[in-house]
Amino acid sequence: MRKFIFLACVFLAISFTSSFAQTAFDLVVVKTEGKGKNLKIVPGSERLLTDRDAYDNQPSFINEYQMVFSAADEDGNHDIIVYNFESEKFTNLTKTADRSEFSPSITECGQYIAAVVMESDGTQRIWLYPTNFGEPELLYDDIEPVGYYDWYDNKAAMFILGDPNQLVYAQSRGNILMLDENIGRSIKRRPRTDQITYLSQDGPKEFPEGSAFELRAYDMKGKNRSTLGLALPGSGDFIWLDKNTLLMGRGNQVFSRKWNENTWNEIGKISIDSHQNITRMAYSPDLDVLVLVMERINQ
Template structure:
């Protein structure tokens, strides 16, 4: 897999014992065993990676041993933090007082960490932060407000906030393709395919566990849209373990299913008394760990 080393070492500027925010989120690490459809959570292996009454969210692996996420500081600004599983150290990739960085991820070229940046005037666009700590670059100056995104052919498929929300793809400068609208916030390229996948908010199926949404796939080569079945009822975030296996969480439980099978199978549960409601997730097959976001319970 792609591997790089950060050339500078900055210390995490936020205390993981500080207390200032409500509706706080933490990152929880849990060990896994098996791969793909056979993945299981190792019971009792869960531990808090972050533990503070603040916003630590949107994790993404950038190589086999480093994770990035968005974290709020004591002033309410959000920075990109890198966690190294080998050294067990946190590092600030950004420390900006005039803007906030969200949804960090590695670009396909491996030279940048991309982020949705809320700029000083409230504009939301994608910026690129060099992995060698060079000066950041604006990716698309005229595409905003961006909420979320993923990559295909070194270009971004983006969730654009609006009424309704839209899924667009930057084919080239001046050629912005609208792929769909009224979509959920999870946008994921299906591994080893040409498909951008997302949840449609049209025609939800109301069940006792919550709404089940249609998982849609837009094929970037064929230029067509297809259905990959229903989401886990009551859940709006998903990831792909591989091109055949989808993972979603609900409450404190985690489920998986094959892309062509609507049966969701429970693969484990995370038991932490201080936290509930799994949302975003990131998986490392090299480390055999799953990182999940959970909401703190006010006690």
């Protein structure tokens, strides 16, 4: 078992009310049973992991029992927070007044927590925060503005904000490969493959539930694109449970489908009256836990 020891700086901001002017989101934890295409949400197991009128979002598991996410403090700055499912404690990995950290994830080498950092001048680049408490390092000084990313071969595939948005891959310094453009914010490597997957915003199909975007895959070895069918109508965020199974949320429901099939199947519904609209998700097969981001309802 890999184990990271983080600074023992208690996450006091969890109890504060943020003045940051944006929609408030919380993290909801549900238990699951089964694996892959047989995964189901255990009815009645949902609970609020965070519960405050602020921004708690972008969860990502970094090992068997620890998760990182981005959270706004009482001044509206966004820090990287670690939650330990064993100790049930929150810990600040960062607490920075001059910048905000978003979209944290573990690097493939396991030595850093990466994040999209909005620097003091508004520049958005990927920074690396060592797990041994060393000074943070800038990953690519000349690639910005980065919105989202994922990893392949210890390098980043990145959503670059623009008109249109682009998906690029840092093959090497000075060799930036453009994979696609006009993409959505979800960028995920398909497990145990050479594919970077994402949603294309070109020509969505319309359904009563909303727009359905095409799921595309770029093969990093073959240097070619392919189509993996349509995403869930009315949803723009997805994760892979494994090589073969996709997961998406809409409203208070969670759906899955096999990568080569067209039908989305509901695997459970979240019954929390104070929250709605599932967006991002993170899954731990070791803990049999699904973490969902849900919007707070103004009451």
